[in-house]
Amino acid sequence: xxxxxxxxxxxxxxxxxxxxxxxxxxxxxxxxxxxxxxxxxxxxxxxxxxxxxxxxxxxxxxxxxxxxxxxxxxxxxxxxxxxxxxxxxxxxxxxxxxxxxxxxxxxxxxxxxxxxxxxxxxxxxxxxxxxxxxxxxxxxxxxxxxxxxxxxxxxxxxxxxxxxxxxxxxxxxxxxxxxxxxxxxxxxxxxxxxxxxxxxxxxxxxxxxxxxxxxxxxxxxxxxxxxxxxxxxxxxxxxxxxxxxxxxxxxxxxxxxxxxxxxxxxxxxxxxxxxxxxxxxxx
Amino acid sequence: xxxxxxxxxxxxxxxxxxxxxxxxxxxxxxxxxxxxxxxxxxxxxxxxxxxxxxxxxxxxxxxxxxxxxxxxxxxxxxxxxxxxxxxxxxxxxxxxxxxxxxxxxxxxxx
Numbered sequence: 001x002x003x004x005x006x007x008x009x010x011x012x013x014x015x016x017x018x019x020x021x022x023x024x025x026x027x028x029x030x031x032x033x034x035x036x037x038x039x040x041x042x043x044x045x046x047x048x049x050x051x052x053x054x055x056x057x058x059x060x061x062x063x064x065x066x067x068x069x070x071x072x073x074x075x076x077x078x079x080x081x082x083x084x085x086x087x088x089x090x091x092x093x094x095x096x097x098x099x100x101x102x103x104x105x106x107x108x109x110x111x112x113x114x115x116x117x118x119x120x121x122x123x124x125x126x127x128x129x130x131x132x133x134x135x136x137x138x139x140x141x142x143x144x145x146x147x148x149x150x151x152x153x154x155x156x157x158x159x160x161x162x163x164x165x166x167x168x169x170x171x172x173x174x175x176x177x178x179x180x181x182x183x184x185x186x187x188x189x190x191x192x193x194x195x196x197x198x199x200x201x202x203x204x205x206x207x208x209x210x211x212x213x214x215x216x217x218x219x220x221x222x223x224x225x226x227x228x229x230x231x232x233x234x235x236x237x238x239x240x241x242x243x244x245x246x247x248x249x250x251x252x253x254x255x256x257x258x259x260x261x262x263x264x265x266x267x268x269x270x271x272x273x274x275x276x277x278x279x280x281x282x283x
Numbered sequence: 284x285x286x287x288x289x290x291x292x293x294x295x296x297x298x299x300x301x302x303x304x305x306x307x308x309x310x311x312x313x314x315x316x317x318x319x320x321x322x323x324x325x326x327x328x329x330x331x332x333x334x335x336x337x338x339x340x341x342x343x344x345x346x347x348x349x350x351x352x353x354x355x356x357x358x359x360x361x362x363x364x365x366x367x368x369x370x371x372x373x374x375x376x377x378x379x380x381x382x383x384x385x386x387x388x389x390x391x392x393x
Contacts, residue, residue: 059353066350095353102355107301149298149356175301 001218003028004043006073008064011088012051013196020198021047024214033067040076044221045126048073050087050142050196060103060145061091070096080224082126082217083190087143090182090192099183099192100158101150106143107175113142115206117169118181118195122162125184127191130216137166137209139195141173146194148176148183161186166193189220285330286339287364290351293324298356327351336363 003021007014007030014030021028031038031046038046054063064070077083077098085093093099106112120128120135131137150158155177158164166182168174174194182193200210294300300322307321329346333339343361352359 058351062350062353102353104298104356105301107299109301109305147301151355175299 001026001044001221002042003045003047004031004038005029005047005049006031006033006069006089007049008033008051008053008067008088008092010051010055011049011053011064013049013087013198014051017047017049017086017198020201020210021214024201024211026214026218031069033064033069036068036072038069038072038076040079040081043076043081045082045084045217046073046076048083048085048089048092049198050089053088053092056088056145059091059095060088061093061095064088064092065096074098077185077190080187080189082221084127084217085192086196086198087141087146087194090194091145093190093192098190099185100154100163101148101183103145104147104149104175105145106147106173109144111142111144112146112173113140114173115139116141116173116181116195118166119169120165121167122165122184124162125165125182125188125191126217126220127182127184127193127197127213128165128216129188129220130212135212136169137195137212138200138207139197139209140199140205140207141194142196143174143194146174146176148174148180148194150177158183163188165191166195284334285332286336288329288331288339288343289362289364290327290329290343290347291324291360291362292327292347292352292357293359294322294356295358324357339363 003018003026005014005017005021005028018028018030028047053061057063073083074096083093083098085091085099090099091103094102115138118137118139120131120133120137123129123131123133163184163186164178164180164182165184167179168176168181172179181195182191184191195210197210197213199205200207201214202208294303303320303322306323307318310318310321329343331339331342333342340361340363347359347361348354
């Protein structure tokens with residue numbers, strides 16, 4: 001399993017996503033948003049991380065949707081590739097039209113940061129296919145713009161198609177229509193949620209309920225892969241082993257040669273440093 | 284020629300505005316008992332180099348649909364401005380002395 005984690009300017013959580021993925025034994029590298037071409041064979045999943053890209057100016061995700069990388073993300077999704085957005089990544093997918101609906105400021109107008117009960121409503125998506133419907137998860141949320149809204153007609157279609165994949169339990173955090181916490185597109189390969197699944201893979205952080213979501217993605221990818229042509233891993237890639245965490249520079253490989261790569265590289269080095277410490281502390 | 288344009292972005296009527304409601308509640312509790320509704324939008328001032336006013340307005344409308352406005356939630360109104368009135372991007376001091384309301388009234392009369 002190889003993830004490409006897209007780094008948008010001002011976004012904050014790409015490094016922690018990479019750290020979480022590597023902790024789970026996946027290969028993961030950062031991709032700078034200025035990279036106009038993503039090799040679809042190089043990644044099993046593109047992850048749009050949380051974290052207030054562009055300072056949430058205008059509307060969260062609005063400016064990021066015009067990033068040079070977005071057309072190739074669109075293409076990747078159109079070709080059946082798995083595209084997942086957490087938090088701001090979800091907002092970017094909405095703004096880009098990869099998912100229906102839009103985000104409003106939370107009904108309370110407050111920034112909500114806590115562990116939240118969230119129920120799996122549909123197992124149709126790449127993110128939830130490994131769960132059972134009605135599974136209750138404990139997941140971190142942290143946002144001020146998570147009040148999901150969509151018009152009635154679209155909502156009806158989404159319900160009919162099983163596109164509402166996650167819903168908030170009590171207490172409901174943000175006023176989202178129908179308590180919607182996560183949705184997918186019609187074919188289930190594009191998924192967005194305000195839940196930070198990647199922060200729920202370390203026991204020390206209060207929940208490991210996020211682990212199942214990454215297992216879901218892996219099984220979805222495997223299913224698509226065997227369904228297509230029985231090919232194993234993407235060309236020239238081996239399964240992640242955590243080796244790259246200690247390597248410290250492997251994230252560089254996913255970047256283009258634009259100036260943004262300095263940012264990506266320093267973030268990668270940061271991950272390498274923190275991950276190694278984390279690893280020592282855990283075991 | 285550079286044209287000044289002002290864009291008003293407002294939430295659709297069907298969309299609940301938590302910010303507006305919070306501010307309305309504050310005004311009511313501060314004694315402004317007559318407030319019946321309050322909704323918060325955005326005002327964007329632009330100066331656009333363009334051949335004609337018509338071309339400029341068409342260009343700004345494209346900008347609205349592409350980025351400035353989220354059509355799922357919001358609607359917009361584009362208001363062109365003559366030199367010295369209405370929109371005043373980059374001229375904060377002029378802006379301060381020109382209430383937006385006055386410009387809007389003038390525009391609707393135009």
